[in-house]
Amino acid sequence: IATRGRYPARLTGAGWSQRFTLLATLTAGAVYALLLFGSNVTAARAALVFPDWPLFDGSLLPRLSAEAPLAELQVAHVLHRLAAAIVGVIVIVTAWIAWRDGRGRSSLLPRGARPGVLALTATAAALYAAQIIVGGLQILTTLAPWTVALHLGLGAAIWGLLAAAAFYAYFEARTARVSAGSPPSPGTPGEGTTAVALSAASASRGDRVRAYIALTKPRIIELLLVTTVPAMFLAARGLPRPDLVLWTLLGGALAAGSANAINQYLEQDIDQLMSRTRRRPLPAHQVDPENALLFGLALGVVAFAELALLVNVLSAFLALVAIAFYVVVYTMLLKRNTPQNIVIGGAAGALPPVIGWTAVTGEITLPALLLFAIVFYWTPPHFWALSLRLAKDYRAAGVPMLPVVRGIPETTRQIALYSVLMVALSLAFFAVAQMGLIYLVAAAALGAGFLYQAVAMWREGTEQRAVRLYRYSTTYLAGLFAVMILDVAVPVVF
Template identity: 55%
Template sequence: MTAVDSHASVTGQTPGGASLRDVVAAYVGLTKPRVIELLLLTTVPVMFFAHRGVPSLGLVVATVIGGALSAGGASALNCVYDRDIDEQMRRTRRRALPRHIVSPKAALVFGVALIAISTLVLGFFVNWLSAGLSVGAGAFYLFVYTMLLKRRTTQNIVWGGLAGCFPALIGWTAVTNELAWAPVVLFLVVFFWTPPHTWALAMRYREDYAAVDVPMLPVVRSGVDVAKQIVAYSWVMVAVSLLLWPVADTGLVYPIAAVVLGATFLVEAHLMWLRARKSDELTDIRPMRLFHWSNLYLSLLFVAVALDPLLTR
C-alpha cells in the first residue's frame, strides 16, 4: 500500500481529495434521486390500478428496483453529456461532474451498468415488455431529448418529456404484460403536465439557460407568453385526466380527485398568467409556486389512481 493509499484508508479520503462519503453521495447524485421519486410515483399507483387491488409485493419491489436503476442510469448518462453546461449553471454546478468528484468515464460506465442491470431485473423478475419500455424510455431521454432537442429548440421539453411518461405504461405492463387505453391516458396526463411543470422551473432559472444557450421557452419568450402556454397545456392536461373515468370505468374516487385537483391547478396557472401580465419580474410572477403545486398535483392524482380500486370495490 502506498503512502497516499494508507492516508486515504485512515482519513476516509480518496486520492483526489474527496472523502469516501462525498464520492458515494456524488454517485447517488448522478442518478437524480428526486427525478426517480417522481417517476416511481407514477409507476406504483398504476400497478395498483391495473391489478384492481394490491399487487404482489415481490412484483412491486422488482418493478421499483428495475425502474429506479433504469432512471438513475439514464440520468447519469445525461450528466455525462451535459457536463459542459452543468459547470456554468447555478442549479447544476454542484453536481458530481462539474465538481470533478467523479470522472466522465466512471460516470459513463456507472450509467451503462445501471441500465444493463435494470434491464435484467425487469426482464427476469417482471416481464420483457416492461424491460423493453424501460430501455426505450432511457434511450429517448438520452438520444432524443438530451442530444437532439435540448440545445436546439424551444420544443425540447415538450417532446423530450415523452421519456418521463413511460412509467405509467411500465406500471401497467408489469401487472398485465400488455398495453391498454387506460395507461395511455395516464401517459398523456404526464405528457401535458411536463411543460407547465418544467417551464415554471425554467422561468426561475432562465438566466442560467440563457448563459449556456439552451433555448428553453422562458429564455426566448416573455413571461406572459410562457404563462399563456402554461395555461393552455394545463387545460388540456385536466381534460385528458378526466378521460380515465369513462375509459377505465373507474369508481367515483378518481374523477372527484381529478376535478378538485385539476380545478386548483387551473386556478394557480391563471393566477400566474395574471401576475405575468402585470410584470415580467420573477419576484412578481412567482413561477416556483406553480412548480411546487405541479409536483403536489401529480402526486395526489396518482395516489387517487391507486386508491380508486381499493375504495370502490
C-alpha cells in the same frame, strides 16, 4: 475483442466526445431487446397465430381472439412486430447520423473513425431491411427451416455489427487527438482532469458513494416511481403481488438512474455555467467523467436484465426506450436546439406508469396510454415554471428554453394551454378506466387548483407565481396518482 486489439493496452486521456458511442450502444441494446421479444414468440409458439404478413389475418390492425390463451399468444406476436418497427427506426437513424457525420455535417466522430463506423452501421441497416423480409417469409412459408435459421443468424449479425460500431467509436474517440474546433470529450487531459484526480484522491469512500448516488438524481427517481405504483394497482384492480412491485420499482429506479447519470455526463459543460447545477458531481470534480458514463451504462444494463428476468420483456423494453429517448432524443438532439425540447422529451418521463401497467398485464391498453398522456401534458407546465425562475441560467448556458426564446407572455400562455389539456385528460380517465366517485371528485378538485395556478401565472407572470405553480404541480401529480390507489381500494360508484 478484435476491435480492442487494434489499440494500446493502456489508454490515456479522454480524447473525442463519446456521444456517438452512446448512440451506438443504445441501438445495440435495442436490437438485443428485440432478440428477446423474438425468443419469447418462439418459446410461446406464437409465430403463426396470424397466418399472413404484413397484415394481421387480413386486417391492418390486429383483432384479438376472445379466448384468453390465444389472445395472449397474439399479443406476444403483435408486440414483436411493433418492437421490430420501433427498433428499425432507431437503427436507420443511427446509420443516418453516421452518414451525416461522414459528410462533415456534424462532428460526433473523429475523422479517422467515420468510414469504419459508417460501414458497420449501414451494413446493419441493410441487413435489418433483409431481416424484416425474412421474418415475413417465416410466416408465409410456415416456418421453413431455412427462414428460421436465416432469421436468427441475421439478428445476431445485426447486433454484432452495432456492438462493434459502439466499441470502434469508443476506442477511436479515446485515442483521437483533439484539434482546434473539435469537440473534446469531457475530461480531456488538462486542468479539469487534474482537478478531478485531486478531488477524487482526497474524497472519502462515503463522499464517493454519495457522489455516485447524486448522479442518479434520486429526487427525480422518486417522482417517476410515484406514477408507477398506482398504475400497477389500477392494472391489477387491487393489490399487485408485492414481489412484482419490488422488482418493478427496482428496475425503474435503475433505469431512471442510468438515464440521469448519462445525462449529467453529456451536460457537464452547461452544468458548469448554471448556478443550480454547478455543484453536481461532475462540475464539482467529485467523479471522473468516464467513470460516470460507465456507471450510467452499467445501471441501464442491470435495469434491463432485472426487468426482463423478474418482470417481463415488454417492461424491460419500455425501460430501455425511456433511457434511449431521454439520452438521445432529449439530451443529445433537442435540448440545445429547440424550445420544444421539454414537450417532446417529456415522453421519457411519461413512460413509468406504462411500465407499471405492463408489469402487471403484459400488454399496453388504452388506460395505460391515457396515463402516459396525463404525465406527458403535465411535464411542460411543470418544467416551464421552473425554467421561468431559472431563465438567466439557461440564457447563460445557451439552452433555448421557451422563456429564453419566446419570453414570459408566450411561456405562460402555453403553460395555461397544456394545463387545460392535462386536466381534461385526467377527467377523461374517469370514464376510460372505469374509476369511481373518489377519483372523479379528487381529479376535479386537484385540476381546478392547477388551472387556478396556471391562469394566475398567465395573468401575473411573476417569479413568485412560477415557484407556486412549480411546487403545486409536484403536489398535483403525486396527489392524482395517490387518489387512484385510494379509488381502487375503496370503490365508490354512482
